[in-house]
Amino acid sequence: MSTDLPQFKDVVAAHERIRKFVHRTPVLTSSGINEIFSSSLFFKCENFQKVGAFKFRGATNAILSLPEEDAQKGVGTHSSGNHAAALALAARMQGIQAHIVMPRTAPEIKKKAVRGYGGIITWCEPTLESREATMQEVVDRTGVTFVPSYDHFNIICGQGTAAKELIEEAGELDIVMGPVGGGGLISGTAISTKGMLPSARVIAIEPAGADDAYRSFTSREFIPSVNPQTIADGLLTSLGKLTFRVILDKVDDIVTVSEEAIVAAMRMIWERMKIVVEPSGAVPLAAIIENKIDVAGKRVGLILSGGNLDLAKLPFK
Amino acid sequence: MSTDLPQFKDVVAAHERIRKFVHRTPVLTSSGINEIFSSSLFFKCENFQKVGAFKFRGATNAILSLPEEDAQKGVGTHSSGNHAAALALAARMQGIQAHIVMPRTAPEIKKKAVRGYGGIITWCEPTLESREATMQEVVDRTGVTFVPSYDHFNIICGQGTAAKELIEEAGELDIVMGPVGGGGLISGTAISTKGMLPSARVIAIEPAGADDAYRSFTSREFIPSVNPQTIADGLLTSLGKLTFRVILDKVDDIVTVSEEAIVAAMRMIWERMKIVVEPSGAVPLAAIIENKIDVAGKRVGLILSGGNLDLAKLPFK
Numbered sequence: 001m002s003t004d005l006p007q008f009k010d011v012v013a014a015h016e017r018i019r020k021f022v023h024r025t026p027v028l029t030s031s032g033i034n035e036i037f038s039s040s041l042f043f044k045c046e047n048f049q050k051v052g053a054f055k056f057r058g059a060t061n062a063i064l065s066l067p068e069e070d071a072q073k074g075v076g077t078h079s080s081g082n083h084a085a086a087l088a089l090a091a092r093m094q095g096i097q098a099h100i101v102m103p104r105t106a107p108e109i110k111k112k113a114v115r116g117y118g119g120i121i122t123w124c125e126p127t128l129e130s131r132e133a134t135m136q137e138v139v140d141r142t143g144v145t146f147v148p149s150y151d152h153f154n155i156i157c158g159q160g161t162a163a164k165e166l167i168e169e170a171g172e173l174d175i176v177m178g179p180v181g182g183g184g185l186i187s188g189t190a191i192s193t194k195g196m197l198p199s200a201r202v203i204a205i206e207p208a209g210a211d212d213a214y215r216s217f218t219s220r221e222f223i224p225s226v227n228p229q230t231i232a233d234g235l236l237t238s239l240g241k242l243t244f245r246v247i248l249d250k251v252d253d254i255v256t257v258s259e260e261a262i263v264a265a266m267r268m269i270w271e272r273m274k275i276v277v278e279p280s281g282a283v284p285l286a287a288i289i290e291n292k293i294d295v296a297g298k299r300v301g302l303i304l305s306g307g308n309l310d311l312a313k314l315p316f317k
Numbered sequence: 318m319s320t321d322l323p324q325f326k327d328v329v330a331a332h333e334r335i336r337k338f339v340h341r342t343p344v345l346t347s348s349g350i351n352e353i354f355s356s357s358l359f360f361k362c363e364n365f366q367k368v369g370a371f372k373f374r375g376a377t378n379a380i381l382s383l384p385e386e387d388a389q390k391g392v393g394t395h396s397s398g399n400h401a402a403a404l405a406l407a408a409r410m411q412g413i414q415a416h417i418v419m420p421r422t423a424p425e426i427k428k429k430a431v432r433g434y435g436g437i438i439t440w441c442e443p444t445l446e447s448r449e450a451t452m453q454e455v456v457d458r459t460g461v462t463f464v465p466s467y468d469h470f471n472i473i474c475g476q477g478t479a480a481k482e483l484i485e486e487a488g489e490l491d492i493v494m495g496p497v498g499g500g501g502l503i504s505g506t507a508i509s510t511k512g513m514l515p516s517a518r519v520i521a522i523e524p525a526g527a528d529d530a531y532r533s534f535t536s537r538e539f540i541p542s543v544n545p546q547t548i549a550d551g552l553l554t555s556l557g558k559l560t561f562r563v564i565l566d567k568v569d570d571i572v573t574v575s576e577e578a579i580v581a582a583m584r585m586i587w588e589r590m591k592i593v594v595e596p597s598g599a600v601p602l603a604a605i606i607e608n609k610i611d612v613a614g615k616r617v618g619l620i621l622s623g624g625n626l627d628l629a630k631l632p633f634k
Contacts, residue, residue, distance in 0.1 A: 271593075
């Protein structure tokens, strides 16, 4: 793995690599929402991606970038979220094995998804130490390659293909926005945007209750996440070392949003666009609703990162 | 208005008429759902139609079919559902006035939708007598043309354009399914299907708790709906005189589904396809879930009729 920062040419190469295996998701617009904000919003619908989230792009790219010999031994990760399901399906589609380390306490629906995609689950305790130790044990025992969920050159390049497709379809944009958690998606988004539309601004949006990226970006010092609280459960993780470097290099601004705005954005997307988006995916629109970004008269791209959530626990009242 | 039954050529003419004004909604497929049922299902997503339901097609066709002189005087209807919003928006888009008679007890969200589209609301009491009397009073006073919500030649032809687009996109189909309430959608669907794919079967699906169409179809005698009970609130109405004739002529079968199956179908569509569909729109898939129709190995088209519902009152547990 190169430790240089990924460049747009690397995203282009990733796109060639994964194109046959990922959905080219639609870019949707809503005249009702555009009217409300006097702007043209373009939503890249990664909720329609395989496994219901952009994570499938990075996982597929990481697997296809492995030397054949390593690939045959399989891949592994520790995750209880979308990356686990994405890696399991991406592995199955390439005919290789995926080992997923998950805490016993993970939601039943997540376990089911991983099993449904043919992933082999190894249980661990719900602590980072146990996850990492169990992962290492699995790697030693099986010879699989560990594929982290965001802080990885090939993962970032894979995630960047979503913004590449968005810009190919929407054309000129003044602003491109995405949520930031670990930073894989926003790093890839920034690389593609600056590569294709050098004068467009890239803005990362983060829940105020999990604002380590905002604080790291503002202070230009890596500040890990401590006890983050947000409904946007995909954005609880700390930035990675590599993603932080890309963000410092290529993201123009990071703004934070309230929990109320995230729920209002979810509701607006569900009601007006008739699509199911998870809280993390609604975070960019939340920044527009909360007036954190001036979009009047502008053409704005938003990455809707995914659509996986428990329908029995929705926040609408 | 012709009292002859509408023919496929009338749907073709309607399509030419409304094409510029309606969304050509996508036809979505889900490899996960196809796997579960060992078949190829094609979902025509009228939840993405303007106002969130197929009703916009019929309303637009009815307005565009009016003689210029009548059109200038405006249109009116009594409805508290999707047809009211559809007629209001369709009228506004043609630069004419829509008068909507609504019971005072209608949900606030429906009133807001009609007002948002520029419709003029006249209140009535929540009885059919009051609705009809108030409508007549509005017609006498303003000279608007009454546009009923389903039992009308031009409404049926407009609704038939959804199945026409579905078949244009999906190609050969063995079965085409739609929900049946008043019968406007299934009538148009049957006309288009028999016109384009003469050997395909057309199956109407109805909630068991509102099975007047099933009983009418089976006995071949018009049996009105009495005290229907179903979560699929778009399907509470009785068949119309004209729609019943079309159904007897062109629909191959009507089957009923349980409330549990409707909720299970909604859940499957929301979870797997990441789109918001209202209970009525999930009714066709419910028949497949309940094994009422043998779809194994078949290519099946389903009309997802709409996506309007109260997010604070979802049936998921």
